[in-house]
Amino acid sequence: MDLAPSQLSVIKTGLDAIGREMAVNLRRSAISSIVREARDFSVALTDARGEVVAQAECIPIMTAGIALALRGIAQHVDLSELTEDDALLMNDPYHGGQHLQDIYLLTPIFVDGELIAFGASTAHHVDIGGSHAGLSAHATELYQEGLRLPLSRFSVSRDFNDPRGFVRQIIAANVRVPDAVIGDLQAQFAASDTAARRLTELVRRQGRDEVLQAMSDVKDYAEKRVRAAIELIPDGVYRAVETFDATPWDAGTAEVVAQVTVSGSEIAVDFDGSSAQILGNVNCPFASTVSAVQSAVRCMLESPDIGFNEGCNRPISVSAPYGSVLNPRPPAAVRARLTPASRVFNAVVRALGQAVPHRAVATGFDTTTAIAVSKRGFDKYQVSLEILGGGWGACAEHDGPDALDNPISNCANAPVEALETDYDHFRIEEYALAEDSGGAGTTSGGRGIVRTYVATVDDVSVAGYADRHTAGPAGIKGGADGGTGSFTIRRADGTVEELDCIYQEVLNRGDRITIRTGGGGGYGTAQRHNRPGER
Incomplete structure (x- = not known):
């Protein structure tokens, strides 16, 4: 099906509005100050495969990370068996997550009995257990940082809404402020409910086939825009090194070495030569490394108005040595992963600044x-x-x-x-x-x-x-x-x-x-x- 540009624009605007309303409702429903006041969360609407089609402008590393958290979702969950009462939960840094405090929640959206999308959100929860309230500064392995949740399917009515439900109890029993954590998870459910309601309304107005086609088209259009913007950057190999202080972990000055290769409409970023993982909480899960690269590249493009979805990521590839500070082996601690992730951002921005000095x-x-x-x-x-x-x-x-x-x-x-x-x-x-x-x-x-x-x-x-x-x-x-x-x-x-x-x-x-x-x-x-x- 080919959509007229005007209809695609209308549906895209509707999809984007869903993301923004999800964000507003999550924030207004939240309990903890880190979510309610600091706005440490992100939301997205995905297609039935878990690929992001629209997101609100929230936390960039989370925004880019949602697609990574959902990648390969069908390998872990039989999508044909999902019901409207199901939801998926995860925070595992070694399977697409960021750090343990960032809990991802996905709820399937059905229209006329057909799974067409997921409402997705992640929020930074004020406590997730571990050896110290709020954050475990001296953790040397993930187990000391709190409760680890693999991607799991559960019944919302049985396992969460019921105060005796297993998911609700297992989380509440392992955190120091269960009212705040459960309350913020309920805020994430509120965002998902918004997504389901508004997407159903959009399908009723525009048609099921038209909306599904638009969900595919917006990703292709974003990819086309990103590729066109990358083509404006001169081909070449650009290199930058950033450092961070690792002396508290007896690791001296850690290095983030970025080699950015621009070739036509594609960018490849290789972090070979970066420091080895550290016996402390300052390691960066690979999903966070990729998210930081994607955010940096978007900042350096000449077309900043490109809507963010999975299509934006297709021209960008990232590699980092396994066992490095940017792709650690489990169970390395990762609570402070934004320190090396920020140096990833800095290194990519500096490298591309050599190619496009007017944007340096x-x-x-x-x-x-x-x-x-x-x-x-x-x-x-x-x-x-x-x-x-x-x-x-x-x-x-x-x-x-x-x-x-x-x-x-x-x-x-x-x-x-x-x-x-x-x-x-x-x-x-x-x-x-x-x-x-x-x-x-x-x-x-x-x-x-x-x-x-x-x-x-x-x-x-x-x-x-x-x-x-x-x-x-x-x-x-x-x-x-x-x-x-x-x-x-x-x-x-x-x-x-x-x-x-x-x-x-x-x-x-x-x-x-x-x-x-x-x-x-x-x-x-x-x-x-x-x-x-x-x-």
Whole structure:
């Protein structure tokens, strides 16, 4: 069937609207601040094979990762046996997942008894068990990081909606804040319900055959647009190396080596030469490596308005040595996988910047700075988890933005008021821009964040991780490097403790921990550049 361009456009708009409404409903239904406020989730509508046809603009590494999580779904589940009461759940980093906190939920969508699509979502859950509330900073293997869920089919009415259901009980029994985790899973179900309702309405308006054809056509069209954009990049082999601090794991400075080959309408990225996997939580599952590459390539194309679906990924291939930090052997720990994944993004952007210098950009702080603040009470836990951003790199046209999460994460900063409403074991004393943290240049790198947490009771547990505490992100074309980050504890008695880039500590009443994130690199000749309003 050939659809008229006008009808394809109408149906594509309808599919995209489904994704956006899924995202809105998931966020509004969520319980935890990491999902509700920081928006650490992603949603998608897939076809019956599990290939993404439409997604909302949420977390890029999750957005690209949904297709990887669903790839080969028919190899694990007999799709002909699925019913409207079934759902699929997984978080396994070694079978298409990201890290254990990101739980994928897929629900089949039937119209007139026929399976035509899946509603898909992933959300970062505030706790998934493991050796430490919120995140296990010193884990050396996956088993210490929490509950691992292989791709599994279950009955929603029997196994989840019923409080005695097995899936609901197995999750609730293994996490510290079951109300928040189960509540956020219910929010994911709300997103899937939205997908089923709206897609059924679209089929009723436009026709079953027309919608199915459009689901195929939008992928082909996206592939065509991506290939056309890649053809604008000069053929060649471009190489870049990025590093991250692995000294907490006795691994020195780890390297991410990217060789990007552009050939016609295709891009191949090879990470041969990257560091071996690390005995710590800073390994990157291959699905996250691929997601970071896809996100970087899209940022460097001349056509940024291409809708994201599985067709976008067809011209891009990725390889990384098995046993490396970018494709680790199980059961390597992977909680901080965004550190190497961010260097993947940086390396690909830098490499392609050699090919298309007018799109080159200085490196940003581009580091997930995570902090978990938890308190064990007599009968329950309080667990707060936050992701803090830093400054982005500058480019020829403008300064780097201030205080943003890194480009492949894209979490929002949780408002102080929301956190202090939800939790009473800490308060936030300071929240400000880190002045002079951006690299100077013709245009300046963005500035980082300073955020100080004060324990209001004894025995408050804090844990976190970051990168770029020893060397800031590089400027380009003569621009200065961006500033570094730091973690500092000031005890109530005045004692000051400087922490490593990964830590687990205990605060007592009046103790403070200050999180400082760095800025982005500058662009152009390194000279003082005043931002608007500065003197």
